[in-house]
Structures are given as C-alpha cells and as structure tokens.
Amino acid sequence: MTVAPARPASAVLTWSRDLVQPALRAAVDRLPAPMRRIAGYHLGWWDQFGDPVDAAGGKAVRPALVLLAAEASGARPDDAVPAAVAVELAHNFTLLHDDVLDRDRTRRHRPTAWAVFGVSAAILAGDALLALAADVLAGSDxxxxxxxxxxxxxxxxxxxxxxxxxxxxxxxxxxECLEMVEHKTAPLLAAACALGATFAGAPPSTVAHLHEFGRLLGIAYQHVDDLLGIWGDPAKTGKPAHTDLRSRKKSLPVVAALASDTPPGRELSTLYRRTAPPSPDDVVRMADLVERAGGRSWSRDESRRLLDEALDRLADTAPAPRPAAELAALAHLVVNRER
Incomplete structure (x- = not known):
C-alpha cells in the first residue's frame, strides 16, 4: 500500500481548522446568546455587533495535535474531532482569562474581548467555554x-x-520559572496529544509517550512565546513590540538574564525594580540587556534541546509514519516561530 507523503505544517493546520471548525461552531452555537457573541468575537468569527468578519482566529495548533496523535495511534482523525473541539474551547477559555489577568488590550490584531465587552463579561465568556469543553467531552464515548x-x-x-x-x-x-511553565503552558499541549491517543484507544504506554511529547513541546513553545514577547514582530504576533518588558513580566529569557550575575543582568535588575512605568527608551534598553546577559540565546538553545527530546518521545510510540512526520513538522513550526 502506498503511503501518502507528509504535508507541510501549514497545510496540516489548514486541514485541521477545516475539519474542526464546523463542530466548533456548532458547539459555540449552543451557548447563551450574550456568551456566544463574545466567544465568536474572540474566535474571529464576527465583530462586536455580531456581523460576520474574516479575522484571524489563531493557528489552532492544539486541535491539530489531537487529530494527528489520534491518526498516529491508528485511528481516523475524524474520530477525535470532539477531543479537538474540547481542547480548542479550553485553550480559548485560558486566553480570555489571560487577557484580563495581564490587562492585554490587543490579541490577533484586534482589541481583546475584555477591552470591548468589559472585564466581567469576558470572564464569564471564558467560564462558558470551559463548561462547553467539559460538555463536549461528556458527550463522547x-x-x-x-x-x-x-x-x-x-x-x-x-x-x-x-x-x-x-x-x-x-x-x-x-x-521555579521553569516549574511554572511546566504547569501553566505544557499541560494543555500534553493533554491534546494524550487525548488524541485516548480517542484512538491506544495502549497506556502510547498515551504516556505522546503526553510526554506534548509536554516537552509545550515548554519549548513557552520559550519561543517569551522570545516573541520581547522581540516579536507586531505584524505577526498581533501584539505591540516589547509587550512583556513594558509590564516587567518575569518570562524565561528575562529570569535567565536576571540570574546571570553579569553586569547587563544587574542593570536589568535595577530597571525591573523601579516602580515608575518604563519609558520607550527603557524597554529598548531592557531588550538589549536581556540579550547581552544571555537570556535570548539560552531560551533559543533550550527550545531546540526540548524539541529534540520531544521528537525522541514521539519516536518511542512507533507511530504511523505520515502522521508522525506531520507531528514532527508541527513541532518544528512551533519552535521555529521566532525565526
């Protein structure tokens, strides 16, 4: 039997969105009207008035991981669509709440939901998506x-x-910063991979290996996300430049720089301890100090090391070749976002 060639990561993401989107929309349609309007706005389906728009809705990496993990474990990807929908709903629950907690006013080149509808409404919409994710899984077998x-x-x-x-x-x-990331970012990517294998009826060892693949990928993802939070191109990230430095966020490259015991690291510490909001010149200086103290290169190196480990865990599952190659391509895409 001829095995179809592996698709590039961009094609995999398009395929995943096309497969999951109808079920995701059907799930969101079950929400009460006010929550549905906020959720649909956040997902890029319509504007604040409910009129359809074609706004960016995110890359949908997690649903793709679910579908590919299921296929790599011997199932049809269609069988894992409920799990992919649940993971995407849960992910967007976290984004709605994160934007409130971080007071971010921009996401995906648009005002965040709380900036448009208010803090309380955005929190409730996030809660609704979380409940909906649980309901979608409860309806599965x-x-x-x-x-x-x-x-x-x-x-x-x-x-x-x-x-x-x-x-x-x-x-x-x-x-402790790494431990925070292992709890905050890695679990949902790990769960996405484990859910795909679970829906495929894979043995516990396969589920565990795919869970570990997702966990390692999640930590690498956060390293790259933190790099983009400092040096990312606003045209690509959908957020202003130097966002994390303006809020003096203790992200992975920043903490590595602060702990470096170097002159740039000590100067960065002085700037981070100030109570006054940083000026535009300050945030440019901070970015330079993080780089000179080694924070940028450390996070880059760690993301690549974690990617290699993740791919080793993927190989341990003896997965179906094409979906395994596509999982690897997706992992490379995640880690190479900064470049």
Missing part, C-alpha cells in the same frame, strides 16, 4: 478523556497562579 483535560486545567491554573505571584516578587529563580 471516552469517559477517561474528561479526566485528562481536567487534570491539565488544574495544573494550568496552578501555573497561572505562580506566574501572577512572580509579579510581586523581586527575585525569581530559573528553576
């Missing part, structure tokens, strides 16, 4: 799936709380 997602979300909340406490602390170590 995989009772263990709900536990996979809820465990991930409990970890995520723990990591988010740790991240918020970092804002009030002058000193944060690299190890």
């Amino acid at each position: 995989h009772p263990a799936a709900a536990r996979v997602l809820t465990r991930a979300l409990l970890d995520l909340v723990d990591g988010e709380h740790a991240d918020l406490t970092f804002e009030r602390r002058p000193d944060v170590g690299v190890r």
Whole structure:
C-alpha cells in the first residue's frame, strides 16, 4: 500500500481548522446568546455587533495535535474531532482569562474581548467555554478523556497562579520559572496529544509517550512565546513590540538574564525594580540587556534541546509514519516561530 507523503505544517493546520471548525461552531452555537457573541468575537468569527468578519482566529495548533496523535495511534482523525473541539474551547477559555489577568488590550490584531465587552463579561465568556469543553467531552464515548483535560486545567491554573505571584516578587529563580511553565503552558499541549491517543484507544504506554511529547513541546513553545514577547514582530504576533518588558513580566529569557550575575543582568535588575512605568527608551534598553546577559540565546538553545527530546518521545510510540512526520513538522513550526 502506498503511503501518502507528509504535508507541510501549514497545510496540516489548514486541514485541521477545516475539519474542526464546523463542530466548533456548532458547539459555540449552543451557548447563551450574550456568551456566544463574545466567544465568536474572540474566535474571529464576527465583530462586536455580531456581523460576520474574516479575522484571524489563531493557528489552532492544539486541535491539530489531537487529530494527528489520534491518526498516529491508528485511528481516523475524524474520530477525535470532539477531543479537538474540547481542547480548542479550553485553550480559548485560558486566553480570555489571560487577557484580563495581564490587562492585554490587543490579541490577533484586534482589541481583546475584555477591552470591548468589559472585564466581567469576558470572564464569564471564558467560564462558558470551559463548561462547553467539559460538555463536549461528556458527550463522547471516552469517559477517561474528561479526566485528562481536567487534570491539565488544574495544573494550568496552578501555573497561572505562580506566574501572577512572580509579579510581586523581586527575585525569581530559573528553576521555579521553569516549574511554572511546566504547569501553566505544557499541560494543555500534553493533554491534546494524550487525548488524541485516548480517542484512538491506544495502549497506556502510547498515551504516556505522546503526553510526554506534548509536554516537552509545550515548554519549548513557552520559550519561543517569551522570545516573541520581547522581540516579536507586531505584524505577526498581533501584539505591540516589547509587550512583556513594558509590564516587567518575569518570562524565561528575562529570569535567565536576571540570574546571570553579569553586569547587563544587574542593570536589568535595577530597571525591573523601579516602580515608575518604563519609558520607550527603557524597554529598548531592557531588550538589549536581556540579550547581552544571555537570556535570548539560552531560551533559543533550550527550545531546540526540548524539541529534540520531544521528537525522541514521539519516536518511542512507533507511530504511523505520515502522521508522525506531520507531528514532527508541527513541532518544528512551533519552535521555529521566532525565526
């Protein structure tokens, strides 16, 4: 039997969105009208008045991981669509709340939901998406799936709380910053891969290997996300330049620079301890100091190392060749976003 060639990551993401979008829209349509309007706005389907628009709705990496993990484990990707929908709903729950917690006013080149509809309404819309994710999984024939997602979300909340406490602390170590990321970012990518394998009826060892693949990829993802939060092109990220430095966020490259015990790291620490908002010149200076203190190169190196480890775990599952190659291509895309 001839095996179809692996598709590039961009084609995989398009395929995943096309496959998941109808079921995702059908799920969101079940929300009460006010929550549906906010959720649809956040997802890029319509404007604040409910009129259809063609706005960016995100890359939808997590649903693609679900579908490919299912296929790599021997199932049809269509069989895992409910899991992909649930993961995407849960992910957007976190984004709605993150924007409120971080007071970010821009996402995907548009005003954030809380900036348009208000803080309380955006929080409630996030809650609605979370409840909807649970409902979608409850309607599937995989009772263990709900536990996979809820465990991930409990970890995520723990990591988010740790991240918020970092804002009030002058000193944060690299190890505890990594532990925060392992809770905040990695669990949902790990759950996406594990859910795909679970819906495929894969043995526990396969589920575990794919979970670990997603976990390692999630940590690498955060390294790259933090690099983009400092040096990302606003035209591509949909957020203003130097966003994380303006809020003095203790992201991975920043914490590595602060812990470097170098002259640039010490100067960065002085700027981070100021109470006055940083000026435009300050944030440019901060970015330079993070780079000179080694934070940028450390996060880049770590993201590549974690990618290699993730691909080793993927190989351990003895997956179907084409979906495995596409999972690898997706992993490379995630880690190479900065470049």
